Amino acid sequence: MEKPAIQYIRPKFCLVYIMVFLPSTTPATSAVDAGLKRSRVDYSRHLSSEARARLPNPIKSIWKAAQVKAGTINMGNGDPHHTLYPICEMNFVVPSIDGHDPVQSWRSGTGEQNIIASYKDDPCALSLRTAFAYGAGAGLKEVRDALANLNDRIHSPPNHTVSLSLGNADALTKCFRLLGDPGDSFLCEEFTFSAMTNAALPLGIQWVPIRMDNNGLVPSDLERILSNWDEATQGKRPHVLYTIPCSQNPTGSTLSLERRQQIYRIAHDWDIIILEDDPYFFLQYDLDVNQSTIQQYGYTRAMAEVLPRSFLSMDYDGRVMRLDSFSKIVAPGMRLGWVTSNSFFAEKLDMLTDSSSQHPHGMGQAFVAELLGSDGWGVDGFMKWISSLCNEYQRRRDLFMDIFRQKVAVSGFATAEVPQSGMFVWIKINLEHHARFSTSQTPTVPGGPTTNTADLMDELFRKLLNSGLVMMPASTFAVVDRAGTMGSHINDRVNFFRATFVGTDETIRDGLTIFGRTLEEFSCC
Numbered sequence: 001m002e003k004p005a006i007q008y009i010r011p012k013f014c015l016v017y018i019m020v021f022l023p024s025t026t027p028a029t030s031a032v033d034a035g036l037k038r039s040r041v042d043y044s045r046h047l048s049s050e051a052r053a054r055l056p057n058p059i060k061s062i063w064k065a066a067q068v069k070a071g072t073i074n075m076g077n078g079d080p081h082h083t084l085y086p087i088c089e090m091n092f093v094v095p096s097i098d099g100h101d102p103v104q105s106w107r108s109g110t111g112e113q114n115i116i117a118s119y120k121d122d123p124c125a126l127s128l129r130t131a132f133a134y135g136a137g138a139g140l141k142e143v144r145d146a147l148a149n150l151n152d153r154i155h156s157p158p159n160h161t162v163s164l165s166l167g168n169a170d171a172l173t174k175c176f177r178l179l180g181d182p183g184d185s186f187l188c189e190e191f192t193f194s195a196m197t198n199a200a201l202p203l204g205i206q207w208v209p210i211r212m213d214n215n216g217l218v219p220s221d222l223e224r225i226l227s228n229w230d231e232a233t234q235g236k237r238p239h240v241l242y243t244i245p246c247s248q249n250p251t252g253s254t255l256s257l258e259r260r261q262q263i264y265r266i267a268h269d270w271d272i273i274i275l276e277d278d279p280y281f282f283l284q285y286d287l288d289v290n291q292s293t294i295q296q297y298g299y300t301r302a303m304a305e306v307l308p309r310s311f312l313s314m315d316y317d318g319r320v321m322r323l324d325s326f327s328k329i330v331a332p333g334m335r336l337g338w339v340t341s342n343s344f345f346a347e348k349l350d351m352l353t354d355s356s357s358q359h360p361h362g363m364g365q366a367f368v369a370e371l372l373g374s375d376g377w378g379v380d381g382f383m384k385w386i387s388s389l390c391n392e393y394q395r396r397r398d399l400f401m402d403i404f405r406q407k408v409a410v411s412g413f414a415t416a417e418v419p420q421s422g423m424f425v426w427i428k429i430n431l432e433h434h435a436r437f438s439t440s441q442t443p444t445v446p447g448g449p450t451t452n453t454a455d456l457m458d459e460l461f462r463k464l465l466n467s468g469l470v471m472m473p474a475s476t477f478a479v480v481d482r483a484g485t486m487g488s489h490i491n492d493r494v495n496f497f498r499a500t501f502v503g504t505d506e507t508i509r510d511g512l513t514i515f516g517r518t519l520e521e522f523s524c525c
């Protein structure tokens, strides 16, 4: 199968490619010149019919025009007047980040607290007059600017736009609607966050699983799927890759830089849009943060040096939609996140938001603006908190792994890799030791399971539940290969549980004790 022609535009007297979005009928003008970065491709071909048919919310368009000239009297909108808001001030009590290890001080109650405040009538980072009024779907400028600043300092993405979301679940479902038509096939890791992939199914999107190993998605398998794709029998070739590069949910794996580069290159060659769902990005362990960089340039630069390189940071031609969330680094109930993408996709996404959920809530936007503002932690203080948070989660991970070795691995019935980021441990149950393990099942469908792995895992799951422990069975996250092209059926590979190490020391200890005991009972009969 031939790779798709990618349309690039090169200005006459300039050595740098510029951002141009062409209608899909425009003929290709030049081949890819790998030496010239910052190219831009025609992305309109990736839009779903829904996104193409969507008109801007006309009221929002006039509202945006009214923002341009200061002092414009707005008699057009049904906005309650701010003098009638029953609120004039919000105080947020947050930990001080002055101490050496702010997360430990906060947990132990020994640290100072700070109050950061938002006002309706007094100066602050984001006035409550603005925060509580109707706004643009993309979110308020003060918050978007703060997050664009954070993005710039961590990822340095060329020519990207930030829009707010209600967290990554909201952002992802909107991206699926933006890019997917009924009958489309999207690529994803073979074990993935099914809460999200399931959300795409009613849109008529089919998932094509890519093989994984201990280090996550295998780039050569991605390439294999794309180059063997036969549109006559399989339908339109996939044009979207949904991936979770850090602490992949559920497997906990983190993609190496080499794999990321390979995957980006493949996406570039096959004109694939990458949905980079990265809520665990900031939770990295065993980081060698340079203390003199902290002293000289602050935490943001020091952390940027050691955090993994995102797909966004490599995205010279604008094919990455990166999804960040406050859920794992502040609190899930924040329901706030941000999408970073090329301005063409950002505009289409904002149109969808303007006509559906509208902008995120004012309280959360006010909180973020103050927290990241000069009277709050600031971006650098935020990164200091993140660095301290990493230390605490690393401690919990280490405790989990220590107890796992003592209570579980010692029997030989289960093993696990040490995760380098996030919240998950992917525990492999060594079912081949089980007396009732069978490799001679007759598949009922072509390429179906040849072992009784799924049945044994189901039995173990129920035993654990009866013993008072829940772990997530791999089958919950398995993506079925409808075309049967993976060789071995996924049900033969579901001998894993996803466990998290984010609980208390007590729950980690008690949970793994139950796990070790129940697994031994199960394995010995």
Ligand code: PLP
Pocket (backbone or CB within 6 Å): 166, 167, 168, 169, 170, 193, 196, 244, 249, 277, 279, 324, 325, 326, 327, 332, 337
């Ligand atoms: N994507 C992944 C991989 C997740 O693990 C989660 C939450 O667990 C989400 C998205 C949803 O995140 P949010 O709370 O930002 O909607």
